[in-house]
Amino acid sequence: MLKKIEAIIREDKVNDVVDALKAIGIMGLNVFEVRGHGRQGGIQLVGRAGTYQVNMLPKIQINIVLSDRNLEAAIEAILKSAHTGEPGDGLIFVTPVEEVIRIRTRERGQDAMMYPGDIDDRKKKAAG
Amino acid sequence: MAPQINAGDTAWILVSCALVLLMTPGLAFFYGGMVRRKNVLSTLTLSYIFMALIGVQWVAYGYSLSFGSSIGGLIGGLNFIGFQGVDAAPNPDYAKTIPQGLFAAFQMMFAVITPALITGAFVERVRFKSFLLFSLLWATLVYDPLCHWVWGQGGWLKNLGVLDFAGGTVVHIAAGFSALAFALVIGPRRGFGKSPMEPNNIPLTVLGTGLLWVGWFGFNAGSALAANGVAVNALLTTNTSAATAGLVWMVLSWLDGRPSTLGIATGMVVGLAAVTPASGFITPMASMVVGAVAAPLSYYAIRFRDRRKLDESLDVWACHGISSTWGMIAAGLFATVAVNSDGANGLFFGNPGQIGIQLLAVAVTMVFSFSVTFVLAKALNASIGLRVKPMEEEVGLDISSHGERSYS
Numbered sequence: 372m373l374k375k376i377e378a379i380i381r382e383d384k385v386n387d388v389v390d391a392l393k394a395i396g397i398m399g400l401n402v403f404e405v406r407g408h409g410r411q412g413g414i415q416l417v418g419r420a421g422t423y424q425v426n427m428l429p430k431i432q433i434n435i436v437l438s439d440r441n442l443e444a445a446i447e448a449i450l451k452s453a454h455t456g457e458p459g460d461g462l463i464f465v466t467p468v469e470e471v472i473r474i475r476t477r478e479r480g481q482d483a484m485m486y487p488g489d490i491d492d493r494k495k496k497a498a499g
Numbered sequence: 500m501a502p503q504i505n506a507g508d509t510a511w512i513l514v515s516c517a518l519v520l521l522m523t524p525g526l527a528f529f530y531g532g533m534v535r536r537k538n539v540l541s542t543l544t545l546s547y548i549f550m551a552l553i554g555v556q557w558v559a560y561g562y563s564l565s566f567g568s569s570i571g572g573l574i575g576g577l578n579f580i581g582f583q584g585v586d587a588a589p590n591p592d593y594a595k596t597i598p599q600g601l602f603a604a605f606q607m608m609f610a611v612i613t614p615a616l617i618t619g620a621f622v623e624r625v626r627f628k629s630f631l632l633f634s635l636l637w638a639t640l641v642y643d644p645l646c647h648w649v650w651g652q653g654g655w656l657k658n659l660g661v662l663d664f665a666g667g668t669v670v671h672i673a674a675g676f677s678a679l680a681f682a683l684v685i686g687p688r689r690g691f692g693k694s695p696m697e698p699n700n701i702p703l704t705v706l707g708t709g710l711l712w713v714g715w716f717g718f719n720a721g722s723a724l725a726a727n728g729v730a731v732n733a734l735l736t737t738n739t740s741a742a743t744a745g746l747v748w749m750v751l752s753w754l755d756g757r758p759s760t761l762g763i764a765t766g767m768v769v770g771l772a773a774v775t776p777a778s779g780f781i782t783p784m785a786s787m788v789v790g791a792v793a794a795p796l797s798y799y800a801i802r803f804r805d806r807r808k809l810d811e812s813l814d815v816w817a818c819h820g821i822s823s824t825w826g827m828i829a830a831g832l833f834a835t836v837a838v839n840s841d842g843a844n845g846l847f848f849g850n851p852g853q854i855g856i857q858l859l860a861v862a863v864t865m866v867f868s869f870s871v872t873f874v875l876a877k878a879l880n881a882s883i884g885l886r887v888k889p890m891e892e893e894v895g896l897d898i899s900s901h902g903e904r905s906y907s
Contacts, residue, residue, distance in 0.1 A: 416697075417752060417759040419814065420801035425695050 372439040373468040373480065376446070377432060379405065379461040380453040385431045391452035392435070396490030397445050403432040411458040430461065436468055438481060441490050502589040505596035511726035512597050512605055518717025519608035523550055523615055525710025529768070530619050530813055532704030533761075535696060537895020538623045539905040545618035545630065549611045552631070556638055557607040558582050564643035565606065566593065569653025574644050579603075592652040594724040605721060606646075613642055613670045617872075619813030620678035621685050621885075623696075624892050627900045629885050633681075633875055641677065641871050645669050645864060661860040662830040662842055662853065664733065665722035667776025667823040668864040675820020676865045677872035678811055684876035685885045687810030689892050696812075701761050708764040712741055715771045719778040729839050733778040736786035737771060740778075743790030744770025744822075751798050765818060769797040773822035777830035780842040785833035792829075793822040824861050831857035 380388055385402060392400065406427040413426040437445060446463060454460055473483040485491060527546035534542045553561065560580050567575030579585050582603065590599035614634050621630070646669050648656040656668075663669065688696065698704065719737040723730035748766020752759045773793030774786050781789070800817035811817075831854040834845035844850035879885055886892070891899035898904060 415756070417756045417762065419759070419761050419765045420752075420798045420805075421755045423695055425697060 373436060373471055373484070374439050374442050375466050375468045376435040376437070376442070376449070377464040377466070378435075378449050378453070379407075379463075380431050380433065380449070381455070381459060381461060382429055382431050384453045384455075385433070387452040388433060388449055391448040392445060395444055395448050396488065396493050397435060397437065397441070397448070398486045398489045399435070399484075401434045403434070405430050405432045409459070409462065428459070436471055436484070438484060438491070444490065502591050502595045504587075504589060504598065505725070508594075508596040508725040508727075509598065509601060511730065512594075512601050512721055512724060515717035515721025516601065516605045516608055518714045519605065519612070519721065520550070520714075522608075522711055522714035522718065523547065523612045525707045525714055526612060526615055527707070528703045529707030529711060529764075530622065530704075532700045532702065532707065533698045533813055534622050535895070536699035536905060537897055539699060539897060540903055541627075541896035541900055542618070542622045544627075544901065545622065545625070546615040548631070549615045549634070552634060553607065553611040553614070553638055556635065557603075557610050561610055561638060561643055562603045562606065564639070565610070565646040566603070566651050569647065569651055572648070572653050572655035572658060575647045575651050596725060602724065605724075606650075609666055609670060609718075610638065610642055610646070613666075613674050614638055616670070616674035616815055616819055617678045617681065619815040620682040620811050622812050623688050623896065624685065624886050625896075626884060626887050627896075629879050629883050632883070633879055633885075636875055637677065637872065640875070641673060641868050642669070645673055645867065648863075649860065656860050656863065659856050659859070660843060660853075661856050662780055662834055662845075663776045663827065663860065664779035664830070664842075665719045665775045667827045667830070668860050671772045671775060671819040671823030672827070672861060672864045673868040675816045675818075675823065676869040678815035679820065680869045680873040681876050682809060682811035682816075684873060684880055687808070688812065689889060691810045692808055698761065704761060705764050708767055711768055712771065715741070715775075719775060723779060729779050729841075732783070732838050735783045736774050736778045736781055736789075739783045740774035740786040740790035740793070741767045741770035743787045744773065744794040745790075747791050747794035748798060751795060765797075765814075766794050769793050769818050769822045772819045773826040773829070775823060776826045777833065780830055780834035780839050780845075782833070782835070782838060785829070788833070789826060789829045793825050796825055797822045820865075824865075827857045827861045828854070831855075 406429055408428055413424055415422040416425050471483045472479050527543045531539050531542045563577050563579035564575045567579045570576055585599050585603045587598045589595055594602045614637055648654040649663050649669050715737055716734050720730040720734035745763050745767040749758045749763045752762035770790040774789050797817050800821045801814050804817055832845045832847055834842050835848045836844055843853055845853050
């Protein structure tokens with residue numbers, strides 16, 4: 372089974388999260404600059420004469436498609452690296468993915484998700 | 500003795516002329532940074548176009564209406580139309596030691612930037628064609644007469660002895676109260692007060708502030724029309740007022756949250772606008788008081804305007820109209836002939852009557868500029884319309900008015 376993670380995180384946490392994913396062997400991902408808000412609603416900025424409310428805050432969305440056997444490890448890496456404990460840390464969404472096709476090789480499904488040195492490759496080597 | 504051209508004076512006013520010209524691009528970027536990204540080009544154009552529009556109007560007839568032979572103290576005659584006779588010879592009525600052509604060019608730069616100041620009131624929604632028509636009418640019906648009253652030989656306010664060194668009335672109060680009138684007629688931007696209208700690029704505004712401050716040395720110190728002690732004093736008072744107002748604004752902003760960059764930049768411009776009418780008549784220490792008082796006046800004027808839900812979008816009234824009103828009063832308080840023997844003493848130097856003259860000039864400028872602008876704007880609104888269509892406003896004026904994008 373293939374899954375997609377959409378993680379909405381703080382702008383300033385993007386390098387930490389990408390590094391944490393790389394450290395466990397999650398190699399392929401996409402990063403989007405998005406705007407929005409959650410329960411927190413927005414923030415106050417300082418203008419010419421006093422403050423004003425801004426509702427749409429800049430955030431980073433990281434998209435990862437991966438095998439479900441690696442899902443919890445990836446989630447744990449994001450939870451650890453994106454966490455500050457303050458409102459605005461973000462959310463992680465997980466959805467099923469129908470199919471993945473690698474354009475270069477026409478590989479499909481799980482095969483299309485393999486990279487040398489990635490999380491599955493490492494597990495295989497560790498198992499001997 | 501025939502008037503003699505002085506090379507030093509001429510060189511300094513040539514430089515000042517260039518410095519004041521630079522203020523209009525400076526203002527364009529000062530304003531351009533504060534609008535939303537879909538209206539940056541439009542906002543820049545609203546300022547830049549005056550270098551072209553008034554560059555032609557002033558030579559054609561604007562200078563003559565402002566500085567031609569006075570008709571009853573109300574308007575200049577047509578003797579300088581097309582700059583005829585405005586050449587290398589000095590005009591002793593205005594400046595004995597520089598060519599009249601240079602005096603006229605220096606004054607042109609003031610006529611260029613003044614209507615550009617007003618554009619802060621109606622950015623992001625004005626219809627370009629109506630704006631052009633309004634601007635030409637405003638330059639002719641408000642700026643030129645007012646300039647004649649205050650600075651023209653035989654002008655009625657000049658004859659009363661009003662102290663306005665570099666344009667507290669003619670430039671800043673006129674622009675500020677015209678901005679207020681225009682904003683009342685055109686109405687708020689769509690979504691004003693509901694969704695935040697975030698400045699797209701505060702660095703542009705900060706850059707514009709720097710250009711304005713540099714240019715203001717030409718504006719105020721150049722208004723001495725000579726390279727002399729009065730010019731040096733004006734440069735010092737200009738710098739001191741801007742510095743003080745910037746610091747005070749920083750503190751006000753800090754007390755309300757954080758020391759905002761946009762706030763500090765705004766405070767500096769407010770200090771510059773405030774000291775303008777007084778700069779050639781007061782001491783540097785007095786200019787510190789001018790800047791220190793101007794900052795809270797304009798700061799709370801912005802708050803007041805905001806609470807009244809009035810979309811005078813970039814606070815021309817609060818930053819220029821209010822601060823320069825205080826500057827005109829300050830000239831009536833702190834002026835001393837020890838600084839400028841061609842000036843007068845103010846209240847603190849034994850001449851309480853000067854305050855009355857200052858207040859009269861302020862009141863006349865406010866009423867005249869506000870009412871003529873209000874009538875012009877109403878008439879244009881009823882005939883060809885002042886605003887773009889709602890859809891054009893949503894898309895942004897860069898695309899809908901000019902067919903261009905600031906950023907691709």
